[in-house]
Amino acid sequence: MGGREQGFQGDDATGGERKPEQVPVGPPDGATAAAAAAADSTRTGTVAETSGTDAAGTTAPSDGADHDTRFFGQPWALAHIFGVGMWERFSFYGMQGILLIYMYYSVADGGLGIPEATATGIVGAYGGTVYLSTILGAWVADRLLGSERVLFYSAWVIMAGHIALALLPSVWGLGVGLILVAVGSGGLKANATAVVGTLYSAKDPRRDAGFSLFYLGINLGAFLGPIVTGFLQSNVGFHWGFGAAAIGMAIGLTQYSFGRKQLPASSRIVANPLPPNRRGVMIGIGVAGLVLIVVLVLTGVIRADNLAGIVILVTLAATVAYFSVIVSSRAISGDDRSRVIGFIPLFIVNVGFWSLYQQQFTVLTIYSDKQLDRTIFGWEMPVSWVNSINPIFVIILSGVFAAIWTKLGDRAPSAPVKFSLGAMIMGVAFLLFLPWANGAPNSTPLLAIVMILFVFTIAELFISPPGLSVTTKLAPERFHTQMVALYFLSIALGTAIAGWLAQFYNPEDEVPYFTILGGIAIVLGLALLASVKPVLKLMRGVR
Numbered sequence: 001m002g003g004r005e006q007g008f009q010g011d012d013a014t015g016g017e018r019k020p021e022q023v024p025v026g027p028p029d030g031a032t033a034a035a036a037a038a039a040d041s042t043r044t045g046t047v048a049e050t051s052g053t054d055a056a057g058t059t060a061p062s063d064g065a066d067h068d069t070r071f072f073g074q075p076w077a078l079a080h081i082f083g084v085g086m087w088e089r090f091s092f093y094g095m096q097g098i099l100l101i102y103m104y105y106s107v108a109d110g111g112l113g114i115p116e117a118t119a120t121g122i123v124g125a126y127g128g129t130v131y132l133s134t135i136l137g138a139w140v141a142d143r144l145l146g147s148e149r150v151l152f153y154s155a156w157v158i159m160a161g162h163i164a165l166a167l168l169p170s171v172w173g174l175g176v177g178l179i180l181v182a183v184g185s186g187g188l189k190a191n192a193t194a195v196v197g198t199l200y201s202a203k204d205p206r207r208d209a210g211f212s213l214f215y216l217g218i219n220l221g222a223f224l225g226p227i228v229t230g231f232l233q234s235n236v237g238f239h240w241g242f243g244a245a246a247i248g249m250a251i252g253l254t255q256y257s258f259g260r261k262q263l264p265a266s267s268r269i270v271a272n273p274l275p276p277n278r279r280g281v282m283i284g285i286g287v288a289g290l291v292l293i294v295v296l297v298l299t300g301v302i303r304a305d306n307l308a309g310i311v312i313l314v315t316l317a318a319t320v321a322y323f324s325v326i327v328s329s330r331a332i333s334g335d336d337r338s339r340v341i342g343f344i345p346l347f348i349v350n351v352g353f354w355s356l357y358q359q360q361f362t363v364l365t366i367y368s369d370k371q372l373d374r375t376i377f378g379w380e381m382p383v384s385w386v387n388s389i390n391p392i393f394v395i396i397l398s399g400v401f402a403a404i405w406t407k408l409g410d411r412a413p414s415a416p417v418k419f420s421l422g423a424m425i426m427g428v429a430f431l432l433f434l435p436w437a438n439g440a441p442n443s444t445p446l447l448a449i450v451m452i453l454f455v456f457t458i459a460e461l462f463i464s465p466p467g468l469s470v471t472t473k474l475a476p477e478r479f480h481t482q483m484v485a486l487y488f489l490s491i492a493l494g495t496a497i498a499g500w501l502a503q504f505y506n507p508e509d510e511v512p513y514f515t516i517l518g519g520i521a522i523v524l525g526l527a528l529l530a531s532v533k534p535v536l537k538l539m540r541g542v543r
Contacts, residue, residue: 074210075199080259084155085192086217087252091162091245092185093391094225097384099123100365102238103174110238112171117503118305120362124499125307126178127358128315131492133186135485140187143274147191147198148267152260154187155253162246166239171304177242198267216395221248223391230384241384308500315493319347322486326479335540336476342538343474343483345528347490349419352524353463354494355501356426356517357456360387362502363513364449367433370507372449373442381446389450393457401461414536414543415470420529422463427521429455430514437510473542 070076103119105111114122141150161180164173196214200206225248229241274282296302302310326332326340365383368374374381405412413421432452436444468487475483505513528535536543 072213074206074213077199077259077262077264078196078210078213080256080262081192081196082214082217083259084151084188084252084256085214086221087248087255088155088158088185088188088192089218089221090225090228090252091158091221091249092181092225093222093387094229094248094384095162095165095181095242095245096123096361097226097387098229098233098238098241099126100361101369101383102233104366105238110233112174114171114304116366120366120502120505121306121308121499122178122304123362124358124496124502125311126182127361127499128308128311128492128496129179129182130185130189131488131495132311132315132318133183134190134488135186136183137187137190138484141191141194142271144270146268146270147194148260148263150187151191151195152256154184154191155249155256157181157184158188159246159249159253160184162242162249166242166246195263195267198264215398219391219395223388223395226384226387230382233384234380234382308496311496312493312500315489315496319486319489319493322482322489326476326482329476329479331478332476338538338540339474339542340476340479340483342535342540342542343471343486345531345535346416346419346470347486349423349524349528350463350467350487350490351494351497352521353419353423353426353459354491355497356430356521357460358495358498359502360390360453360456362499363505366502366505366507367444368449370441371436371439371510372444373446375442376446386449386453389453390457390460393454394460397457397461398465401465414532415466416528416532416535416539418462418466420525420532422459422461423525423528424522425455425459425462427518427523427525429459430518430521433514434511437514438508470542474539 071079071082100119100123102111103114103122104116105113107113137150137154141147145153157180161177161182161184163177164180165177167173168176193211193214196211200210225245228244228248232244233241293302323340323344327337332340364386368386369383372386374383374385429452432448432455436448468484471483471487472480501517
């Protein structure tokens with residue numbers, strides 16, 4: 001699913017090429033700070049080497065690894081990160097499974113009665129803000145607190161957000177809850193993978209299996225969350241569903257609170273501490289930013305009906321700024337500059353992919369509510385349960401894709417080819433809606449949506465797993481963090497666009513919507529496929 005974490009092996013100390021973990025998962029949710037994971041794993045080894053002690057584990061001699069094998073052959077400390085990651089995804093996707101219908105259902109049906117177009121825009125803006133927040137979470141970890149502490153505090157913020165959604169009334173509860181969950185999820189996304197990386201030395205043969213186990217927990221949470229919250233929403237009300245998300249996060253946080261002391265000291269290292277004389281300036285900038293946002297809200301510049309557009313504009317501005325800073329830097333070589341320029345076509349295609357893929361939480365939710373026949377032997381399946389289909393396919397197919405890429409080795413398609421295929425397959429998935437377009441309410445068979453989400457997953461596994469991997473390979477040595485930020489900006493931009501596009505969806509005239517968006521994605525993929533040779537030339541040896 002969108003937003004699921006990605007783990008990658010770190011570079012060696014000399015800044016060599018990063019090799020992707022065999023953990024083919026999505027960003028939402030995602031997604032996450034692969035560069036941070038790599039940096040942490042490298043720092044772990046460095047600390048061990050320089051100190052001659054076990055800097056990262058309980059029994060390691062000097063290689064920086066935790067040689068404990070009590071958790072399915074992995075360090076026992078992984079169980080604590082596994083737990084908090086699973087319950088965070090349970091709460092995140094559980095809440096998101098009922099969020100849109102909560103907003104547009106009438107007050108009589110337990111909702112807020114917000115117009116559908118506005119509600120989908122809010123969902124898109126919220127999703128985009130989650131990925132924008134990963135940049136903030138990574139910065140705070142690198143400059144102020146370290147990855148482990150940011151993960152811990154972020155979990156508290158997430159739980160507070162779900163409690164707000166469960167207990168606070170009307171749109172105020174919605175606003176407070178979504179802001180807290182978005183900021184907290186961004187912080188946790190940006191650092192959970194990094195903390196897992198500190199459990200292993202760079203050459204520990206268990207790294208791939210450890211990240212795969214962590215990824216399994218994420219997808220278990222993503223699968224179970226919508227089922228539990230959807231059942232509660234259907235039977236006792238929305239706020240019980242939000243309350244279940246809060247309880248799930250509380251369980252994960254409780255487990256993690258008891259186990260966090262077992263994590264290696266390297267997980268708390270602040271990689272690039274902010275000088276004390278600059279902290280006041282940064283606090284001032286942060287406060288000024290918050291005040292500006294409050295003023296814009298109170299003056300009506302930022303409104304519920306234009307949130308998605310604002311997030312799109314902010315993300316575009318940040319994207320242009322990041323690309324400009326990197327490309328114009330005198331600190332990079334000509335090859336580095338060429339590689340960054342070669343990343344631009346991949347960035348554009350990635351935005352296009354996520355703008356369709358993330359409609360699982362906007363258009364597909366509306367479609368499942370109104371067009372899908374959810375009746376199974378006389379029982380009506382909750383709307384949110386549709387969001388549990390994709391994680392099942394990801395769990396099943398990710399290992400298949402990992403095996404295929406491993407088997408192919410150097411014969412595997414290059415990153416531009418994978419991106420182009422992913423975009424085209426995503427376009428085909430949208431065209432698959434057409435046989436049932438403009439049908440009567442509840443006329444689309446459930447098996448059709450299962451088939452379409454299967455194609456969604458195939459597209460995801462082509463384009464999402466290579467994303468951070470190729471980003472870190474193309475990044476100039478001095479701009480690894482900024483390039484990872486650019487990758488997350490592409491997801492943020494695509495997610496916000498997904499919310500903005502949903503306003504054009506009309507259940508009574510679906511053909512233009514699915515045809516145009518599906519066609520655009522296919523054309524985008526074909527354009528990149530036709531440009532593979534010049535793009536690879538710009539990438540200067542990176543595939």
